[in-house]
Amino acid sequence: MQEPSLQLDWTAYDAYGAGDAYAHLPAHGAGFGKAAAVCIGSRSCQRTDAKGVMCPSFRATQDSSHSTQHRAAMLRAALDGELGERPFEDPRLHEALDLCVACKGCKRECPNGVDMALLRTEALALGLGEAATRTAQQAWLLEEYLAREFKPGELPWQALPDPSPPVLVHGHCHQKAFGAMKALRKVLGGVPGLQVQFIDSSCCGMAGAFGYEAEHHAISMTMAEAELLPAVRAASADTWLLANGTSCRHQIHDGAQREARHLAQLLRAALPATPVGPAAPTP
Numbered sequence: 001m002q003e004p005s006l007q008l009d010w011t012a013y014d015a016y017g018a019g020d021a022y023a024h025l026p027a028h029g030a031g032f033g034k035a036a037a038v039c040i041g042s043r044s045c046q047r048t049d050a051k052g053v054m055c056p057s058f059r060a061t062q063d064s065s066h067s068t069q070h071r072a073a074m075l076r077a078a079l080d081g082e083l084g085e086r087p088f089e090d091p092r093l094h095e096a097l098d099l100c101v102a103c104k105g106c107k108r109e110c111p112n113g114v115d116m117a118l119l120r121t122e123a124l125a126l127g128l129g130e131a132a133t134r135t136a137q138q139a140w141l142l143e144e145y146l147a148r149e150f151k152p153g154e155l156p157w158q159a160l161p162d163p164s165p166p167v168l169v170h171g172h173c174h175q176k177a178f179g180a181m182k183a184l185r186k187v188l189g190g191v192p193g194l195q196v197q198f199i200d201s202s203c204c205g206m207a208g209a210f211g212y213e214a215e216h217h218a219i220s221m222t223m224a225e226a227e228l229l230p231a232v233r234a235a236s237a238d239t240w241l242l243a244n245g246t247s248c249r250h251q252i253h254d255g256a257q258r259e260a261r262h263l264a265q266l267l268r269a270a271l272p273a274t275p276v277g278p279a280a281p282t283p
Contacts, residue, residue, distance in 0.1 A: 026079035039072035053105030056203035060222040101207035104177030147183035157270040159192040172245030201227035206247035
């Protein structure tokens with residue numbers, strides 16, 4: 001097979017496996033192939049405990065063919081020419097990648113840091129190009145921006161109306177995989193008297209448009225029922241549910257008939273009733 005036409009920058013993996021007789025580097029794909037070979041088959045993605053994010057599709061199906069390890073193996077097979085001349089159109093590869101919700105849990109929790117979400121993007125993308133790279137470098141979550149740009153006490157948050165309601169937080173996959181939960185904790189910690197509890201959950205199962213697709217609805221609900229929806233149902237009626245992910249809020253609404261708020265809504269409620277700052281000049 002010919003070398004695949006790559007759309008993303010894989011040069012960070014160029015030196016991977018050098019001198020390692022056990023790396024099993026694919027014959028094609030350059031850095032992309034080496035990124036797939038980061039998986040050494042430890043099968044940490046096939047654990048059955050309820051800790052962390054990785055791997056929501058395996059945890060829902062208990063089928064190893066829907067795990068990070070199997071997806072990496074199929075990508076290596078494609079790049080080794082085992083799936084024919086047009087490997088990225090092979091239904092076996094499509095089936096392996098189909099239930100990946102791109103949560104990036106593997107990038108954070110796999111012992112070797114397999115970035116299956118990015119590998120999947122390259123396999124399916126594609127024409128993302130330079131414009132998408134520039135946009136990604138300038139994109140910040142609200143909590144990341146607030147935690148980065150302001151010091152504690154610089155923002156005018158006040159305590160929520162008495163009695164302050166408890167807040168139950170579900171972090172979406174991007175927040176967890178990219179370490180943004182720390183920023184979220186910092187921002188919430190700046191609201192006086194806020195009682196905050198975080199749900200220890202994996203992917204909500206909606207994953208953007210994934211859960212809206214008829215063929216994925218059942219697996220989406222299985223993911224949601226693993227930790228998220230039971231925790232939401234157990235929350236008291238006066239608890240504020242906080243979920244920044246749009247699809248997460250939809251999943252909570254449809255699966256537990258509860259309304260979740262975005263961080264911006266909670267912070268708006270913590271703003272003072274009158275503007276803070278110098279008085280307007282007298283005409």
